[in-house]
Amino acid sequence: xxxxxxxxxxxxxxxxxxxxxxxxxxxxxxxxxxxxxxxxxxxxxxxxxxxxxxxxxxxxxxxxxxxxxxxxxxxxxxxxxxxxxxxxxxxxxxxxxxxxxxxxxxxxxxxxxxxxxxxxxxxxxxxxxxxxxxxxxxxxxxxxxxxxxxxxxxxxxxxxxxxxxxxxxxxxxxxxxxxxxxxxxxxxxxxxxxxxxxxxxxxxxxxxxxxxxxxxxxxxxxxxxxxxxxxxxxxxxxxxxxxxxxxxxxxxxxxxxxxxxxxxxxxxxxxxxxxxxxxxxxxxxxxxxxxxxxxxxxxxxxxxxxxxxxxxxxxxxxxxxxxxxxxxxxxxxxxxxxxxxxxxxxxxxxxxxxxxxxxxxxxxxxxxxxxxxxxxxxxxxxxxxxxxxxxxxxxxxxxxxx
Numbered sequence: 001x002x003x004x005x006x007x008x009x010x011x012x013x014x015x016x017x018x019x020x021x022x023x024x025x026x027x028x029x030x031x032x033x034x035x036x037x038x039x040x041x042x043x044x045x046x047x048x049x050x051x052x053x054x055x056x057x058x059x060x061x062x063x064x065x066x067x068x069x070x071x072x073x074x075x076x077x078x079x080x081x082x083x084x085x086x087x088x089x090x091x092x093x094x095x096x097x098x099x100x101x102x103x104x105x106x107x108x109x110x111x112x113x114x115x116x117x118x119x120x121x122x123x124x125x126x127x128x129x130x131x132x133x134x135x136x137x138x139x140x141x142x143x144x145x146x147x148x149x150x151x152x153x154x155x156x157x158x159x160x161x162x163x164x165x166x167x168x169x170x171x172x173x174x175x176x177x178x179x180x181x182x183x184x185x186x187x188x189x190x191x192x193x194x195x196x197x198x199x200x201x202x203x204x205x206x207x208x209x210x211x212x213x214x215x216x217x218x219x220x221x222x223x224x225x226x227x228x229x230x231x232x233x234x235x236x237x238x239x240x241x242x243x244x245x246x247x248x249x250x251x252x253x254x255x256x257x258x259x260x261x262x263x264x265x266x267x268x269x270x271x272x273x274x275x276x277x278x279x280x281x282x283x284x285x286x287x288x289x290x291x292x293x294x295x296x297x298x299x300x301x302x303x304x305x306x307x308x309x310x311x312x313x314x315x316x317x318x319x320x321x322x323x324x325x326x327x328x329x330x331x332x333x334x335x336x337x338x339x340x341x342x343x344x345x346x347x348x349x350x351x352x353x354x355x356x357x358x359x360x361x362x363x364x365x366x367x368x369x370x371x372x373x374x375x376x377x378x379x380x381x382x383x384x385x386x387x388x389x390x391x392x393x394x395x396x397x398x399x400x401x402x
Contacts, residue, residue, distance in 0.1 A: 010125045013044035021104055025119045030063050033106045033117045037065055046102070046126065061108045063117070067100040069128055100127045204233045211238060220244060224303045228290075233267075235296060237303040239285040246282040247308050250274050254284060254312045255339065256301075256323070258292060268292055270300055284308070297326030305330065318342045344369065351392065361390055 019040050027033040041048045047068035054062035107120040156166040211223045220241025228234040247254075253274060260269040268291075272284040285304055289296045305311055314335045317323050319342055327336045347365075348356060355361050368374065368382050387393055 010127065012125055013046075015040065015044050019043050020124070021119055021122045023119050023122055026109075027106070027117045030060050030106060030108075030117050033063065033119075034065065037104050046128075051103070059108060062120075063106040065104050065106075067102040067126060069097050069100045069126075070103065071097050072099055098127050102126045204231075207233070207236075214240075222307055226299065233288070234290050235288065235299055237285065237287040237300055237307075239304075239307050243282075243284050244308065246274070246276070247284040250276050250282060251284060251308065251310075251312055253314045253316070255316045256327075257339070258289070258318065258320075258323075272304060292320070292322060294322045294325050294329070297323050298330050301326055301330040316340075319346075340369065355390060355392075358390075361386075 021037060021040060027036065038048055048065050049068050049070075050064065051066040051070065052062075052064040053060055101123055102125065103121070103123050104119060105121045106117040109116060109118050152170065153166055156169065161169075208225065211225075215221045215223065218240060221238070223236065223238035225233060225237070226235040251274060255273050256270065257273065258268050258270045260271075261267065268289040270287045270289055272286065274282055274284060276282050285307065287300045287303070289300060311331045311334050314337065315327060315331060316337050316339045317327060319338050324336070327334065364386055368379060368386065374382070
């Protein structure tokens with residue numbers, strides 16, 4: 001039986017003549033040339049990629065673009081043997097490359113002081129069929145958010161909305177992903193990443209500009225900041241008119257807390273809070289710190305006193321030695337106490353493990369500690385009874401741990 005001759009089917013894209021590249025067409029910049037070819041690729045249904053660039057100094061002399069399915073997947077000799085022996089170090093991925101010949105090349109020219117780029121070679125036949133119209137939205141070239149979508153993603157990033165929720169909002173509010181092109185959460189993540197990279201190095205100045213504009217529009221708003229030797233933001237304090245009014249009415253007792261930290265810059269968020277006459281939490285001021293040391297705490301507390309005009313009568317803080325020294329240094333006439341929540345958080349380190357599972361012990365302890373109605377004398381008596389009943393006198397606790 002005679003062998004059946006093998007042949008390769010070639011596909012020729014169909015589009016309007018004004019969109020089709022032709023040898024000799026000129027462009028002012030290489031970016032304009034690339035945009036033109038990518039627009040043609042999107043119209044007919046295939047993706048592109050750069051295959052090479054030649055330069056002379058800072059000038060690009062040749063720019064080559066090919067179909068994304070050009071060439072064949074590279075294989076390394078010995079991969080199969082290493083995989084059988086358990087030494088495979090790369091994950092196997094399926095390849096969509098089929099040796100497509102479609103390509104274009106742009107050549108730099110300069111005639112009588114006019115420079116630009118001209119199409120030197122153009123091959124339009126493909127070794128694969130074009131993407132159907134209903135599937136073009138999934139092409140890589142079509143998965144770049146347009147200006148409207150980028151503005152929406154930027155606004156979401158400013159208020160710390162994540163990529164997954166931003167994608168859902170795009171789908172619900174902007175009639176789906178087909179309108180702009182971004183199809184998956186990864187596209188939104190890449191867009192947000194690029195936006196953050198563009199503002200890197202100028203984010204501190206942007207923050208201070210926002211603070212200054214706020215102060216111009218609101219007379220009661222105040223802020224102070226401090227920069228380190230490299231002009232990086234070291235400390236920041238701010239307070240508005242509402243917070244100052246709250247402190248005037250409810251600032252006898254305040255809480256100074258540095259439990260939280262920012263995700264990206266790893267700065268410490270410090271808050272000055274209290275309670276109003278309805279036992280609702282109110283905010284007096286806030287700040288950002290790079291370090292949790294005596295000098296940083298002293299600077300922030302000094303800003304707070306200057307802003308409010310008076311020190312509080314009592315302040316509750318964490319069991320932090322540097323914070324304690326800063327309070328004693330700045331708030332000379334203020335009484336300070338340990339925060340009850342932080343104290344109870346260390347309960348597991350102070351009692352035997354067998355008591356942590358004892359519900360009677362936990363109920364009795366919480367009833368005394370978290371009660372607002374118990375008097376000091378009554379608390380001391382009941383506390384002493386709990387210590388004796390569960391063997392928590394100082395000597396016996398040490399003995400149980402040993």
